[in-house]
Each structure stands twice: as C-alpha cells, then as structure tokens.
Amino acid sequence: xxxxxxxxxxxxxxxxxxxxxxxxxxxxxxxxxxxPESVKIKTESAxxxxxxxxxxxxxKIDVLILCGGSATDLPVQTPKYAKMFNCIDSFDTHANxxxxxxxxxxxxxxxGKVAIISVGWDPGLFSLNRMYAxxxxxxxxxxxxxxxxxxxxxxDAIRRxxxxxxxxxxxxxxxxxxxxxxxxxxxxxxTREKHTRECFVVLEDGADSIQVEHDIVTMPNYFADYDTTVxxxxxxxxxxxxxxxxxxGFVLRSGVTGLNKDEKHIIEYSLKLDSNPGFxxxxxxxxxxxxxxxxxxxxxxxxxxxxxxxxxxxxxxxxELRKTML
Amino acid sequence: xxxxxxxxxxxxxxxxxxxxxxxxxxxxxxxxxxxPESVKIKTESAxxxxxxxxxxxxxKIDVLILCGGSATDLPVQTPKYAKMFNCIDSFDTHANxxxxxxxxxxxxxxxGKVAIISVGWDPGLFSLNRMYAxxxxxxxxxxxxxxxxxxxxxxDAIRRxxxxxxxxxxxxxxxxxxxxxxxxxxxxxxTREKHTRECFVVLEDGADSIQVEHDIVTMPNYFADYDTTVxxxxxxxxxxxxxxxxxxGFVLRSGVTGLNKDEKHIIEYSLKLDSNPGFxxxxxxxxxxxxxxxxxxxxxxxxxxxxxxxxxxxxxxxxELRKTML
Numbered sequence: 001x002x003x004x005x006x007x008x009x010x011x012x013x014x015x016x017x018x019x020x021x022x023x024x025x026x027x028x029x030x031x032x033x034x035x036p037e038s039v040k041i042k043t044e045s046a047x048x049x050x051x052x053x054x055x056x057x058x059x060k061i062d063v064l065i066l067c068g069g070s071a072t073d074l075p076v077q078t079p080k081y082a083k084m085f086n087c088i089d090s091f092d093t094h095a096n097x098x099x100x101x102x103x104x105x106x107x108x109x110x111x112g113k114v115a116i117i118s119v120g121w122d123p124g125l126f127s128l129n130r131m132y133a134x135x136x137x138x139x140x141x142x143x144x145x146x147x148x149x150x151x152x153x154x155x156d157a158i159r160r161x162x163x164x165x166x167x168x169x170x171x172x173x174x175x176x177x178x179x180x181x182x183x184x185x186x187x188x189x190x191t192r193e194k195h196t197r198e199c200f201v202v203l204e205d206g207a208d209s210i211q212v213e214h215d216i217v218t219m220p221n222y223f224a225d226y227d228t229t230v231x232x233x234x235x236x237x238x239x240x241x242x243x244x245x246x247x248x249g250f251v252l253r254s255g256v257t258g259l260n261k262d263e264k265h266i267i268e269y270s271l272k273l274d275s276n277p278g279f280x281x282x283x284x285x286x287x288x289x290x291x292x293x294x295x296x297x298x299x300x301x302x303x304x305x306x307x308x309x310x311x312x313x314x315x316x317x318x319x320e321l322r323k324t325m326l
Numbered sequence: 327x328x329x330x331x332x333x334x335x336x337x338x339x340x341x342x343x344x345x346x347x348x349x350x351x352x353x354x355x356x357x358x359x360x361x362p363e364s365v366k367i368k369t370e371s372a373x374x375x376x377x378x379x380x381x382x383x384x385x386k387i388d389v390l391i392l393c394g395g396s397a398t399d400l401p402v403q404t405p406k407y408a409k410m411f412n413c414i415d416s417f418d419t420h421a422n423x424x425x426x427x428x429x430x431x432x433x434x435x436x437x438g439k440v441a442i443i444s445v446g447w448d449p450g451l452f453s454l455n456r457m458y459a460x461x462x463x464x465x466x467x468x469x470x471x472x473x474x475x476x477x478x479x480x481x482d483a484i485r486r487x488x489x490x491x492x493x494x495x496x497x498x499x500x501x502x503x504x505x506x507x508x509x510x511x512x513x514x515x516x517t518r519e520k521h522t523r524e525c526f527v528v529l530e531d532g533a534d535s536i537q538v539e540h541d542i543v544t545m546p547n548y549f550a551d552y553d554t555t556v557x558x559x560x561x562x563x564x565x566x567x568x569x570x571x572x573x574x575g576f577v578l579r580s581g582v583t584g585l586n587k588d589e590k591h592i593i594e595y596s597l598k599l600d601s602n603p604g605f606x607x608x609x610x611x612x613x614x615x616x617x618x619x620x621x622x623x624x625x626x627x628x629x630x631x632x633x634x635x636x637x638x639x640x641x642x643x644x645x646e647l648r649k650t651m652l
Binding site for chain 1: 347423424464593596597599607608631633635640652
C-alpha cells in the first residue's frame with residue numbers, strides 16, 4: 001500500500017513513523033507547501049515534493065493522508081484531493097462535520113475514490129465508543145472527559161497574553177467527577193465541575209505576573225468558566241518538563257437494563273497518550289488500510305469511523321482475526 | 327424488526343427486557359424445549375411455542391436470538407436455524423470459534439441468511455477492543471483482566487464439592503497487576519499474578535469446613551493455579567448478598583509509537599456490570615439490528631463483530647450519528 005502525506009508538521013511526521021510500524025505500507029511521497037528542498041524527512045526512499053506536483057501522483061499513491069489543520073487547510077484540501085486520491089483526514093471541528101462530509105462525499109464520488117474523514121481519537125475512537133455504548137445501552141448517560149493533556153488552542157491563547165514569552169495549558173479532568181460517574185451516580189456536571197485548567201507560563205523580562213495571571217484566568221471562552229491555575233516557571237524548566245504533547249481522556253456511558261431497569265452498567269474507554277500526534281497518526285494509518293480495502297471493493301464516497309467494518313483496519317485476515325482475537 | 331428468542335433462561339429473559347428498550351423492535355415469539363404452557367413470559371403480545379414449531383415461523387421473524395449454552399446447544403442450534411432465520415448467538419468457547427464459524431457460514435449461505443456469532447462482551451466487545459487497539463498500535467502488549475464478577479463455571483465446580491450446599495465464585499483481577507499495565511511497565515504476568523478467586527460457600531449440615539476448603543483450593547484447572555479464598559456463610563447471607571450475577575473486566579493495550587518508539591500509549595476498555603446476562607443480552611439485541619440490515623442489503627453467511635460496520639448497531643441514521651456522536 002503506497003502512502004502519501006500532505007503536510008509535514010507534527011502529524012505528518014507521526015504518520016511517517018507509523019507507516020514504518022506497518023510492513024504492508026510504504027511511504028512514497030510527502031507533499032509540502034514549503035520549498036521541498038527545505039523539508040528533510042526520515043524516509044530515504046520517499047520523495048519530498050511541492051503540492052503543485054500532486055496531480056501527477058494520482059496513480060502512484062494508494063492513500064493520501066492529509067495532515068493539515070481543521071480551521072483552514074482540511075475544508076479546502078480534502079474535497080480537492082478526494083477527487084484524485086483515496087483520502088484520510090482528521091477534521092475535528094465537530095460542528096462543521098456535516099458540511100465537510102457533504103463536500104468530501106461529492107468529490108470522492110466524482111473521482112471514484114474513498115475518503116474517511118474525522119479520523120483520530122476525538123473525533124474518532126471516542127466517537128466510536130460513544131456510538132457502540134449508546135447502541136448497546138439505549139437508556140443512559142454519556143460522559144466525556146479530556147486529559148490530562150495539552151490543549152493546543154488554550155496554549156496558543158496563553159501565548160497571546162501580553163507579558164507571556166511561552167506557555168502551555170493542560171486540561172485536567174476532575175477525579176471526583178470521574179469517580180461519581182464510575183459509581184453510576186449519573187451526576188449532572190457543570191463545565192467547571194468536569195475539568196480544571198493548569199497553565200505553565202514563562203514571563204517576558206519585566207512582565208507583571210499578577211496582571212498576566214489575571215488576564216489568563218478571566219479570559220472569556222478559554223478560561224473564565226473553569227478553575228484555572230497559573231504556574232510561573234523558568235524557560236529552562238519549561239523546556240525540560242513541558243516540551244511533550246501528552247493527552248488522553250475518558251468516554252463513559254452509564255446505563256440500565258432489566259425489566260425494572262435496576263441493573264446498572266458502566267462502559268468505559270480511556271486513553272493515556274505520551275504524544276497526541278504520535279497516537280493520532282497511528283489511527284490515521286490504520287484507517288488508510290481500511291480506505292484502500294473499501295476502494296478495492298468498489299466503494300466510493302465519504303465515510304467516517306462509523307461506516308468502517310473493524311476488520312478492515314487490521315493487516316490480519318478474517319480467519320486469523322477470528323482465531324486469535326475473537 | 328420482529329425478534330424471536332430460542333431458550334428462556336437468564337439470557338433469554340435479558341433479551342426480552344432489552345427488546346423493550348429498543349422501540350424499533352418487537353418480541354414476537356419465545357421458543358422453548360420445555361412445555362410451552364409452563365413458561366410464563368413478560369411480553370403479552372408475544373407467543374410461547376415449542377421448538378418444533380419454529381419452521382412455521384420462518385417468515386414471521388426477522389432475527390432469531392439464540393440464548394442456549396455454548397457446550398451443547400449452540401454448536402447444533404445455530405447451524406440448524408441459520409438456514410431459516412437471521413441468527414445471533416453468544417458462542418463463547420474461544421477455541422472452537424473457527425469450526426463453529428464454518429458450520430454456521432455454510433448454513434446461512436444455503437438459506438440466504440445472515441448469522442452473527444460470538445456476540446456479547448468476551449467474545450464480543452472485548453474482542454473488538456483488542457482488535458482495534460492492535461490495528462492502531464501494532465507494537466505492544468495485550469492484557470485482559472476479568473472481574474470482579476461471578477464465574478458460572480467455577481461456581482458450578484464449587485457446588486459439586488462434597489459438603490457444599492450452595493456456592494458462588496468471584497473472579498477478582500489483581501489491582502497491582504492492572505496498575506503495572508496502566509503505568510506502561512509491560513509486566514510479564516503469571517496466571518496467579520493476574521487474578522485471585524474468592525468463594526462464598528454455604529455448607530451442608532455437619533460438613534467439615536476444613537475438608538471443603540481443601541477440596542476447593544486444590545481443585546485442578548479451576549483453583550489450584552490461583553490464590554483462592556473461601557468464605558463460609560449462612561444460607562441467609564448467601565441469598566441476601568450473592569444472588570446477583572455481576573461481572574466485568576478490562577482490556578488493555580500498551581504500545582509504542584514514534585521513530586525511536588519512545589512514545590508510550592495505553593488504550594483501556596473496561597466494563598462494570600450489575601448483571602452479566604442483562605448486559606450480554608443488550609449486546610445481542612444491538613447486533614440483531616445489524617444482522618437484519620446486512621440481510622436487507624443482500625449479504626449472507628456468517629459474520630462476527632469484526633465484520634459489522636459500527637453504524638449498523640444504532641437505530642440512528644448515518645446523518646444523525648455524524649451530527650450527534652462523531
């Protein structure tokens with residue numbers, strides 16, 4: 001299976017590493033909007049090329065994995081390239097998924113290709129688990145907690161505050177809330193009761209820490225509705241302890257069965273990830289395998305994780321899966 | 327969707343209750359090997375019938391849910407009835423799944439029906455999670471822990487010991503072992519290190535508790551390889567505190583990503599169930615919906631949870647799922 005990558009940031013590099021862990025795949029090209037000569041990749045056998053060259057690669061790539069952002073890249077790129085390639089993206093603006101789906105579906109059908117959108121862990125594996133748990137326990141409550149992990153958006157927001165040289169924000173699920181859910185107490189939880197926000201900030205020389213802290217914790221949309229803690233640390237400590245991009249979270253469903261609805265059940269799915277892009281890219285690569293299989297079967301159009309038979313993600317045959325994993 | 331049940335034990339009663347929680351389904355008939363007049367069900371609109379009458383119901387049932395045991399019932403029943411009905415079973419003798427699959431596949435194809443076998447939580451949801459996690463993290467280790475919950479087989483074994491009036495066995499996962507896995511320590515765990523076994527026993531009048539305890543803890547295959555605790559309790563306490571059939575467990579995969587394989591990730595799926603049959607039957611019912619959809623699409627033959635697109639389990643449309651759950 002010949003894989004192409006569009007965009008060589010954290011996610012693109014993660015896909016490159018993940019492809020190496022899958023012997024049935026080969027990275028053949030990385031497409032970039034930068035000057036290709038300025039981009040050094042780790043796979044000697046693969047080419048680095050300008051995005052303008054993509055059209056010439058239509059028949060040399062089985063699946064293109066799009067590694068751009070959801071704000072401006074993917075809404076344009078996935079519909080554009082789904083005409084030429086089987087595509088995987090990690091579009092994660094939940095509210096815009098229906099529109100993105102329609103756009104990609106139209107293109108993929110036009111080109112006779114398969115595109116799977118919104119692949120990753122949320123949306124992605126978390127969505128799958130929400131869906132399975134809801135189908136199995138139709139009467140119940142859903143809970144999703146994120147973290148402990150780095151929120152890129154909130155870290156960006158911190159860095160825009162005057163006096164901040166560098167900053168990172170961790171979203172932290174409230175242990176007490178998780179325990180209440182696991183105990184089948186079906187709590188009603190406010191935003192503040194579910195997560196806290198912990199910020200690590202390096203100040204500019206001469207900045208006023210009281211003012212910076214105030215500007216962060218009162219920031220609307222990002223921090224005002226949460227209990228937020230701000231830690232001021234040295235640049236050295238920041239680099240040493242806060243250079244990673246860990247993340248994770250929990251999807252829980254608490255539901256009842258029985259004639260009297262007195263049997264309580266808890267379904268829990270949780271992830272603890274050293275590297276958000278490292279894990280997300282591994283999900284993308286598994287779904288690339290599925291997209292290519294669906295394409296070879298003659299399917300076309302846009303799909304999501306809900307549409308993909310689980311076995312299509314695995315390099316193992318159906319017989320082997322039944323024998324070893326069922 | 328018209329549902330039939332074959333076998334009205336704990337699981338059959340669970341399916342009856344689960345059907346009521348799904349407005350797109352209706353229980354139309356319960357088939358039994360007992361005298362139908364001796365079987366009282368909770369659904370007034372459904373009939374109780376002798377198994378011999380099943381053939382006459384071929385066109386009046388959309389999916390038959392088989393609620394017999396894996397030892398002797400299902401190996402015969404599922405191949406037999408997959409010729410006449412779309413079928414769901416919970417066949418759980420892992421080692422015999424390939425043979426059972428072949429037998430059911432042949433029948434279902436002959437009859438132009440869909441049968442989904444080995445549905446439940448293990449095999450079933452646990453298998454699914456093992457498979458997804460392996461496809462996403464190809465380099466890593468799998469761990470499955472069961473419990474805390476009642477093992478029917480081990481409880482039966484206790485009750486066969488001389489001097490035992492009644493007994494129940496709980497399989498208990500070792501917390502220390504689970505924590506080591508969650509900490510990505512990738513431990514090598516012996517049978518004894520993963521689970522302990524806790525027994526609650528009501529003695530016959532005049533029985534020798536020392537002898538009974540000895541006979542239980544040294545029993546080969548069942549208890550000898552485990553740290554087993556035996557509690558002797560009164561019949562009253564037994565009925566009060568040990569009449570339920572709770573169960574659950576954990577599926578964990580610990581894996582690595584990254585060029586240097588230094589990013590560690592933990593995927594965890596866990597269930598905490600008040601009633602094993604209550605939950606299992608809810609899984610069966612969700613897969614009944616999927617079987618009927620696959621049948622209506624023209625598919626035939628034997629399937630497992632690995633083959634079923636997740637969306638087929640849900641009563642919601644694809645649009646609705648994308649909008650609300652992705």
